Every structure is written in structure tokens, then in C-alpha cells.
Amino acid sequence: MIEEFYDSGRIREYIQRGKRIIGTFCSYTPEEIIHAAGLVPVRLFGETVDIMNAYSYIPNWLCYYSKRTFEEGLIGNYDFLDGFVFLTSDDTNQLMYSIWKKNIKVEYSYMLQFPFSVDGTSKNFFTKVLEKFKRSLEDHYSVDITDKDLKDSIEVYNRYRSLLKELYKYRFYTPPKISGSDVLKINLAGYSMLKEEFNDKIEEYINKLSDEEGLPDKPRLYVTGIPIYDPLVFEMIESCGFTIVFDDLCNGSRNFDFEINETISNPIEAIAEGYLLKPTCGTCSRQKSLAIDERLSYINERLKTLNPDGIVIIGDKGCELCAFSQVELRKELAKIKPVLYLEIDFPLAKEQHRTRIEAFLESLS
């Protein structure tokens, strides 16, 4: 059933229908505006494991995601892209923009300036940034993005987020109705689909899921950390005898655990506010509180309701956001539940990781 979500031909089909594809890299990208311009925003995964060409341009200590996406760009796997949109959400993203611009030929490119803190000033600033972005899309693609277009797109994306929220609930069942790996695969499939199409599919899937029998009951894990665009990582963890009942990855709950206020009259302002208030990855924080404390309180809230047996933090040596936060996260979370830290690098050193995961399981029993 999961397989039907995956369809590598879908993007080509959109192009045949006259649609143009815009690549995105970060869950802070306000895809609603791209969608309202009649374009198809597609989050890029970077499926290539073998990095052959990228190291001629970038150092090997960058995060796996930036290396893999750039490699795919270089070898032409993203030739379907009409453009790409970057954000200044972290240092790597910000600096990769110019390297992409110099080396990957597309018709359109844009970098959005994302604020570091959340308050009234930054909301006004981000609203202006998004208005400028809207104008840039209008100019380049010769379209008018009306308030109605934006509001329609907000509705589609709000439905997308609430459906994913609903899907995640089936993981908390005792026993769970769906594994973490399968949810991740569905999530990934959604990234390269027009959300209105994905929404219908996922709604149908959720309806079927409610009648499904539960999975075998296994120790339950909460997973937090970097974006995981490779189902292999979750499959590896779950095959050692766990079920991942929740993940707040950048491409997990942090991607949908917010909504855009449909009652605000200026839709761009509503989008700016929505994304600024989205669960943080450590890149920005509310005024008067540290980003790390915000992450912790988000996790703690969920731990209270989910009561998992353990927590796995997935890190990446090349990710500065997780490098600077993981020590504090580990220390604080270990006060609540047993914690395992996995530092992921590709190709995966599977046996080493399996030893850690199995030992973690043994220590819980």
C-alpha cells in the first residue's frame, strides 16, 4: 500500500502537463507562495550515496544532505527543475546557494532571508521578504498571484499538515497501526507531489488504516534530530526491535506541526507568522528564550503524552545546528528517558549502528 505513494514518474508527468518545478531544501520554505504561482514546489532528498563530483566544489565535512543534493544536481538528476529556492535558515544552506547558482543551471533562483528571532519586528521584516519573493515569482513567471490564490494554497497546505498530523496519530496506538518507516516513506512521497493530489491519497489511506490490525507491540521510541531523507535509517532502527512512535525531524513533525491562520486578511502576513511560529530546529527562537530551550519544551510536551521507552537523537557530524545543540539535548533528555545518540553518515556503517541500537534495547529490558 505504501508503494503507491512512490512514483518517480510523477514529476515528469507534471512537466508534461505544463507545470514548472521549483526545488526546495528546508521546512521553513513557504511553499504556499510557490504553489499559489501555479508552480510545483518539490523538496529535494539527495538520494545519491556515492559522492563523486561534489567534492571538487565543497569540503567533505558538510552535512550529508547538502552533499547528496548537490551531487544529484551536478550529475543531472534534477534536470526537471525550473528553479530552486534557498533560505538563510542555517549557515550551510545560506552558503550552498551561491555554489548551486554557479554550477546548477536553472531558469529561476531565489534566497529568502529568514529571521533569527521571533517578535513583532521580525514578523514585519519576514512579511516584507515574502512580499518581495512573491513579486519576484510574478515577474519571472508573468503571473499575478492574487490574495485568493494565496488563500486557496494556504487551505491546501493547512489540510496537508492536518492530514499528516492525523496520520502520525496512528503511530501512537497501542499497538501502533503503522510503523515509523512507513510514515517516513509516505512523508517523503508527499514532498514531490502537488499537495492537493497527495491530500486525497493520504485521506483515503488514513480511512483504510483505521480498520487495519495493529503491528506487533515493541518498545517504543521517540526520534529527534536532523532531516532524514533515507528510509534506511528508520528501517535499521525498527528492524532491531523498536517501533518509532514519533519523530520531530525537519521532515517529520517539524514540517506539519503548525498551521497558517486563515482569518488574517493579508495572506502573506499570515504565512510569515505561521512559519515563524513553526516548531524550531534551533535555527531561530522566540524572543527572550533560547532556541535549544524551545526545542526541549517541544520534545518534553510530546514525551509526556507519548511516554516512549526511549529517545534516539539522530545527528550528523556536518550539521552545525545539531552539533551545537546535541550535547545539551542529550543531557536534558537523559533526565527524563534513556537516550541513544546516533551520528549518521552515508554510506551507513550499519553493523556499528545496529550494535548501538541493540545494546540500547538490551539496556531497556
Place this chain on the structure above:
Amino acid sequence: MYFCGLDIGSCMSKIVLIDENEDIVCYRSSKSGFEIRKTISNLYESVLKDQNIRKDQVKYIVATGYGRNVALAFFADDKVTEITCHAKGVHKIFPKCHTVIDIGGQDSKAIRLDIDGRVSTFVMNDKCAAGSGRFLEVMSNAIGVSVDDLGLLSMKSKNKATISSTCTVFAETEVISMIASEVKREDIIAGIHDAIATKVSALTRSTGIEDEVVMTGGVAKNIGVVKSLEEKIGHVIYVPPEPLITGALGAALIAKDRYESKICDAET
């Protein structure tokens, strides 16, 4: 009635046989090599033959280490990770141990034990040979001294060299340039031990250190690394008489536990 623990490590395979009183009857080790299955069978059969023990007298076999899945597929009754096994084995020898530092051929780990000897937390090094037995092997090769002699030789050092790199490949380059500048052999070796100890002490500190601290794995046989590590973490380090076999001993003890609970389940 006997119980067997097998620890198939990246470099060495170890076997321990215990009796129903948990006393070690026999232990042995050999290079793991490429043909793990053959290594396992040879070790097992040679131990049984020497001790005049029949196969049916061995009631339960637990495999651990990198080769545990291979052993489970054709031979063992169960598998357990080396982290749990080292904890179990060390707790048997040092009941007051709360921190285990294990440096094996390919990885190093720090394990924290609770009062009952259960694993409370652990860390392992990542895809990197620095701070492992492999690091010592590469260096011993570069300076032309057998791995077994490194420890005592380093004790003669009066002017320890500094190896700045934590990467095995680059550290070897540093060592080679020291050889070219005629730095004394014992000083280079002492520097190499220090480099390992620096890496492993950082790893150990991340789990917190609580007495007693016990070091296991082949590298624990190297007095130079043990002393340097003691200095860096500021705790006395105890080393079991045979640090190589604590994982296999733990596996044998778990084999006995599992056999007993199986019998118990069958009776109820």
C-alpha cells in the same frame, strides 16, 4: 553442565567456557580472519577437545561482537551485543565497577553501569580508527616495534612527543616525520599512547566517570595507554588479568542466565 560465550571481534575471536558455578573452565582466542564460521568452529572444537567435554554438555551458547549474527545463523543459541556482555563480564570480576572503558581492534566504547551491573548508558566511537587497537597496529608498523612491546618501551620515555592529529592516517604521517627527525622511539610511542588516551578520555567523559573504572579489550594490555588514560581522566584504572576475554565471559554468564530461565519457563 557448561555454558559458552563467544566474542567475535573485528580483530580477535574469543571463547570462554564456564561451569554451573560460573567458574571459568577454559578460554582461548584467535584472529577472527575472513572466514568467521571456520574460526568459530575451530575455537569451539579445540576447547571441547582439550577439556574432554562433549557437545551435549554445553547447554547454551551466546555470541557477541561483530560476528554475532553469523554465529547465531549457524551455531549459537542467542546473540547479545558486546556492550551488554562487557558490562556483565566486568561486573562479575569487579562488582564495584561503574565505568568500563573497552578498547578493541576497531572501536572503543565507554559504558556506565548501575549498582546491579546493568548498562545505564554507553558511547561508542564513530567510523574512525583513532583511539582503537587498529591505531596502535598501524603505528607499531610505522616504527618497527611489535604491538606487545609498545607498553613497556613507552615507560622509558623522558620527553614525550606530541601527536597532534586524531586521524590514524595523518598521525602516521606525523610519526614518519618524527622518525626522520630522529626523535627517540620511546618518546614517539609515549606520544602515540597519549593520542589514544586523549581521544578515549573525551569519549569516556561524555558518559560521566564514576569509580571503579575498569579497562578491557586488547589495548588494556598496554600499560602505556592505561597509565596515560589514568592521568587524563584522574581515576585509577583496574585491568582484569585477561582483559581480552571479558566480553566472552559476559556472554557465557548470560548464556547461563538464559538457560536457567528457559528451564524455569519450561517447568512452569
